[in-house]
Amino acid sequence: MPEQETIERAREDEREGKSPSTQAGEFVREEMEHIREGKHGARSPQQAIAIGLSKARRAGVKLPPPKRGSARTKKQAARDSRKGKxxxxxxxxxxxxxxxxxxxxxxxxxxxxxxxxxxxxxSAARQRTKASRSRAAKKAARTRKRKR
Structure with missing residues (x-):
């Protein structure tokens, strides 16, 4: 069960109109904190991230299943999303x-x-295509806060 503070932070991100992946980031961050505190461990950073994303879906964050995941991963993500609803x-x-x-x-x-x-x-950044990186940079420039 995620901590109340994490859920509130994710809800605030949602109110501010931030993307589901940003909201889910709060849960991933909490998971990393748990591992650092020694609450539990993980086999790899990917597993720690996956646990965080699963918790986010179960907490009601509207995260879509991964596009490039295996059938099993997609199925589990859909199940988590259903649990969150x-x-x-x-x-x-x-x-x-x-x-x-x-x-x-x-x-x-x-x-x-x-x-x-x-x-x-x-390694995650290296896997992204040039088009994807370029698109992200353009969006960042477009949504950047302007100085008055």
Missing amino acids: TARRRKPSRTRSRAVTKALKRESRRPASHRALSRQAR
Whole structure:
């Protein structure tokens, strides 16, 4: 369950008209904090990000499933989004929750390190096409706050 503060921050982003990925960023940030605090670990930075995105979808952030993900990932993303839209019918299984937490506790804390995240950001940026980068830059210039 995400912290109340994270949900509020994401809601504020939504009120300000920011994109769903920006809203979801709050949940990813929280996940990284949890790993750094030693609450649990992750196998890789990608797994930590995926956990954050899943929590965002379950909290009601309107994040679409990934375009280039596997069928399984897309299906899971759709399931998470559905969970975020409907009220909870059943209490989560205590045994299962404990098992997930225990498995994550065995994982490393290194994926949330500055170095690992920097490597992840670089590799993600490298995968983007020139057109995609150019489009993002133009949008940034268009939406930049002007000085009076």
